[in-house]
Amino acid sequence: MTYDRFVELLENEIQIAALAFMATLYAVKVWRLMQLNPVTDRTPDRGDPDAGARYSLMLVAMPWELASYRSHPIKYAEFVAFHLAIAAAILSTFLIPYAPGLLAIPAVKALLMLLIAAGLVSGVSRLLKRLASPALRAVSTVDDYFSILLLDAYYVLALLAIPDAATHRGSIAVFFGLTAFFLCYVPFSKICHYLLWPFARYYIGKHFGKRGVYPKKAGSARPGRAMAA
Amino acid sequence: MTTVFAAEPMPLEEKIAKFHELFETKINRNFCLSNGACVHCGLCIESCHYYMATKDPKTTPVYKTDAIRRIYKSRHDWLSRVVPFWTGAARVRTREDLDRLRDIAWGSCTMCRRCTINCPMGIDTALLIRSLRAILYAIGEAPEGVVQVCKDQYEIGNQMGVSDEDYIETIEWLSEEHATDVGDPRAKILLDKKGANVMYVVNPREVKYAPLTLLAAAKIMYAAGEDWTMPRSGWDNTNFGLFAGDDKLGAKMGRALYEKAQQLGVKKVVVSECGHGFRATRWEAPNWAKMDLGFPIESFLETMAAYVRDGRIRLNPACNGVAVTYHDPCNLGRSSGLTEEPRYVLQHCVTNFVEMYPNRADNWCCSGGGGAMSMSEYTGRRLEAAKIKADQLRETGAQIVVTACHNCIDALGDLIKRYKLGMKTATVGELVAKALVLPERPEAAVPVQKPLEKAPGVPVKVLVADDDADTRVFLSAICEDNGAVAVTARNGNEALELARSEKPDIITLDIDMPGKHGGEVYECLKKEDALKNIPVCIVTGQPKLRGLIYDLEVPHPEGYVDKPITEETILLNLRLILNLRQ
Numbered sequence: 001m002t003y004d005r006f007v008e009l010l011e012n013e014i015q016i017a018a019l020a021f022m023a024t025l026y027a028v029k030v031w032r033l034m035q036l037n038p039v040t041d042r043t044p045d046r047g048d049p050d051a052g053a054r055y056s057l058m059l060v061a062m063p064w065e066l067a068s069y070r071s072h073p074i075k076y077a078e079f080v081a082f083h084l085a086i087a088a089a090i091l092s093t094f095l096i097p098y099a100p101g102l103l104a105i106p107a108v109k110a111l112l113m114l115l116i117a118a119g120l121v122s123g124v125s126r127l128l129k130r131l132a133s134p135a136l137r138a139v140s141t142v143d144d145y146f147s148i149l150l151l152d153a154y155y156v157l158a159l160l161a162i163p164d165a166a167t168h169r170g171s172i173a174v175f176f177g178l179t180a181f182f183l184c185y186v187p188f189s190k191i192c193h194y195l196l197w198p199f200a201r202y203y204i205g206k207h208f209g210k211r212g213v214y215p216k217k218a219g220s221a222r223p224g225r226a227m228a229a
Numbered sequence: 230m231t232t233v234f235a236a237e238p239m240p241l242e243e244k245i246a247k248f249h250e251l252f253e254t255k256i257n258r259n260f261c262l263s264n265g266a267c268v269h270c271g272l273c274i275e276s277c278h279y280y281m282a283t284k285d286p287k288t289t290p291v292y293k294t295d296a297i298r299r300i301y302k303s304r305h306d307w308l309s310r311v312v313p314f315w316t317g318a319a320r321v322r323t324r325e326d327l328d329r330l331r332d333i334a335w336g337s338c339t340m341c342r343r344c345t346i347n348c349p350m351g352i353d354t355a356l357l358i359r360s361l362r363a364i365l366y367a368i369g370e371a372p373e374g375v376v377q378v379c380k381d382q383y384e385i386g387n388q389m390g391v392s393d394e395d396y397i398e399t400i401e402w403l404s405e406e407h408a409t410d411v412g413d414p415r416a417k418i419l420l421d422k423k424g425a426n427v428m429y430v431v432n433p434r435e436v437k438y439a440p441l442t443l444l445a446a447a448k449i450m451y452a453a454g455e456d457w458t459m460p461r462s463g464w465d466n467t468n469f470g471l472f473a474g475d476d477k478l479g480a481k482m483g484r485a486l487y488e489k490a491q492q493l494g495v496k497k498v499v500v501s502e503c504g505h506g507f508r509a510t511r512w513e514a515p516n517w518a519k520m521d522l523g524f525p526i527e528s529f530l531e532t533m534a535a536y537v538r539d540g541r542i543r544l545n546p547a548c549n550g551v552a553v554t555y556h557d558p559c560n561l562g563r564s565s566g567l568t569e570e571p572r573y574v575l576q577h578c579v580t581n582f583v584e585m586y587p588n589r590a591d592n593w594c595c596s597g598g599g600g601a602m603s604m605s606e607y608t609g610r611r612l613e614a615a616k617i618k619a620d621q622l623r624e625t626g627a628q629i630v631v632t633a634c635h636n637c638i639d640a641l642g643d644l645i646k647r648y649k650l651g652m653k654t655a656t657v658g659e660l661v662a663k664a665l666v667l668p669e670r671p672e673a674a675v676p677v678q679k680p681l682e683k684a685p686g687v688p689v690k691v692l693v694a695d696d697d698a699d700t701r702v703f704l705s706a707i708c709e710d711n712g713a714v715a716v717t718a719r720n721g722n723e724a725l726e727l728a729r730s731e732k733p734d735i736i737t738l739d740i741d742m743p744g745k746h747g748g749e750v751y752e753c754l755k756k757e758d759a760l761k762n763i764p765v766c767i768v769t770g771q772p773k774l775r776g777l778i779y780d781l782e783v784p785h786p787e788g789y790v791d792k793p794i795t796e797e798t799i800l801l802n803l804r805l806i807l808n809l810r811q
């Protein structure tokens with residue numbers, strides 16, 4: 001097999017197989033979750049469960065509503081940068097084989113690389129914070145360290161691969177190799193939290209919405225000043 | 230020592246096997262999500278007062294729940310089953326593992342849910358901790374205090390072991406006090422009135438130790454012209470099923486209350502100012518009891534707010550002129566959305582309301598939630614964690630901290646003393662009652678208080694045992710002004726000698742005294758045939774020492790009063806214990 005054919009395989013069939021594997025495992029995970037009974041309240045609503053669920057899901061974009069983010073806005077910035085970088089890196093895995101022309105547009109290429117670089121910076125910062133904080137170290141598992149290292153490595157490879165999009169040479173093979181591994185590893189690791197996130201937020205939102213806790217009432221934080229978490 | 234009520238003692242291996250068996254029964258969608266979705270981001274760390282006060286990495290919400298998560302993963306996570314070290318998955322194997330779980334479940338989480346509200350993933354820490362408690366409770370790994378309270382609720386029907394007779398006598402006596410209080414001989418607290426608009430259910434602490442709050446509620450409903458009643462049974466709004474994770478107990482307590490309301494045909498149930506009582510009665514117990522209720526349940530906070538809004542009561546805020554702040558009980562603010570009603574009411578009955586930050590759903594726990602007040606073995610840690618609340622209270626500069634929960638009142642009282650804040654505590658109802666402008670009083674004979682006499686002209690003899698001279702003088706003066714004779718003891722040994730020689734009719738007993746402390750004196754009193762029937766009212770400025778009395782294997786004292794004492798409180802308690810009515 002030629003090197004070009006190998007890269008082509010990696011960019012296409014192998015990626016599709018890895019994606020299908022991940023999707024299948026996700027489907028199994030969701031199916032298993034749905035087999036379990038949810039907790040429900042029998043008594044009449046005090047608030048609006050649907051409004052609570054909407055608010056709960058929207059919290060991801062409302063950092064001022066969480067005391068933890070209010071007192072640590074940098075953490076929120078890192079969270080946003082880290083997750084946008086994932087989206088950008090994954091988008092690249094589609095653009096490189098299927099729309100390389102788009103990556104030839106300097107603005108698109110620069111934007112993607114900027115997002116991924118920001119994600120890399122926040123990823124490294126998150127790793128260092130985890131290592132430096134005794135409270136975080138106390139709960140960190142091998143999976144926690146491995147997952148963040150994996151993503152940081154993924155960002156580095158994405159940054160190297162995007163400039164090679166036109167030639168399909170250089171670091172492209174390693175980038176796609178890691179992407180395939182990443183897709184297969186994710187359903188087993190903590191990285192798959194994004195699959196559970198909407199469910200967890202939906203149910204907690206319904207629960208607090210029904211009781212009139214969500215949407216949270218205004219005035220809980222000191223006006224005009226960051227509060228203690 | 231572990232006293233087992235819920236479970237028979239069993240060998241360790243059997244206990245561990247049972248633990249894992251029960252663990253599987255806890256798995257539902259929410260439990261699974263709270264275990265599976267945590268990313269160890271650590272954003273919840275600074276939400277927990279235990280961590281903030283101690284900076285101990287083992288007190289963070291994520292560390293505590295990880296103890297559960299590791300067990301969950303060992304069975305239900307694909308990767309963990311193959312390479313458990315990768316995710317930290319582990320089963321319970323040893324006595325030490327159980328001890329660690331026990332310490333986490335009971336000793337370092339008040340199930341306040343502050344971390345839940347601040348977790349970006351929506352992890353319900355309190356749900357996980359309650360599930361862990363449920364399992365530990367069922368295998369006999371619960372603190373003595375919790376087991377005792379559950380036992381009282383199972384066997385006697387209320388958490389303070391108040392007998393039916395005592396309850397009814399107390400309410401009848403309070404009914405007479407109420408008539409005096411409002412100056413209307415027709416004013417009554419009725420028991421079991423059929424078809425009443427409101428069935429008012431209370432925390433047993435109100436019946437046993439804090440009757441003034443019940444009188445305050447009666448006065449407010451009197452002023453509003455409410456048609457209300459209290460039930461003869463099913464009157465305890467508290468529910469230790471919530472804290473012990475015992476759904477069966479939760480269902481039993483709920484069912485007793487709901488069935489009574491149905492039997493009386495009342496229009497609604499009003500729950501007095503009790504955080505977990507309201508949460509359990511309003512939200513959780515219908516699920517445990519599998520009952521769909523045909524009547525609404527509201528908090529007395531909502532009732533009072535409606536009275537003010539509808540003009541059914543008139544208030545004079547000038548009666549409460551000092552700076553007042555409000556502490557949101559976790560079970561009301563964070564688990565029931567009751568944050569605006571108390572503020573609305575307070576703004577109408579005080580002149581200087583100072584907001585405490587953070588507040589509402591972001592408020593810090595009083596540190597005594599989740600049944601913590603009944604676990605004396607963790608008192609030291611609880612009070613250490615209370616530093617966060619103490620700092621928050623101090624910053625308000627308020628003289629009174631108002632809250633709508635009897636448990637919070639006790640916990641705040643403890644921390645106010647420990648951190649020397651010099652504040653007073655009150656319920657919302659107490660301040661409302663103080664500010665009430667009563668409707669025109671009818672011309673009628675108003676009952677007068679009976680003197681402290683056993684029979685006309687025969688005074689009650691009170692032994693006041695306290696090492697503080699001011700308290701001795703104060704208490705004996707109150708007793709003597711009201712017709713009693715008082716003898717005083719400066720320490721525990723003297724108290725015992727005087728009890729033997731003077732044979733008093735009642736003893737007020739301080740706990741922290743030189744010589745024999747109050748607990749030792751109390752135990753001697755209750756073990757000596759000649760003295761065991763003398764009723765005792767504990768009067769203490771050190772509530773954290775309660776365990777010295779309540780952990781003894783002798784009957785509980787007849788009364789309990791926190792210092793600082795008011796004349797009204799001590800007289801109410803003495804009359805209640807001595808059964809002296811108007």
Ligand code: SF4
Pocket residue numbers: 266267268269270271272273274290291347348349350351352
């Ligand atoms: S904030 Fe939530 S997801 Fe993050 S560590 Fe705490 S419980 Fe886990």
Ligand code: SF4
Pocket residue numbers: 276277278279289290293337338339340341342343344345354355594
């Ligand atoms: S529920 Fe409250 S006490 Fe328990 S871990 Fe969370 S913040 Fe701490």
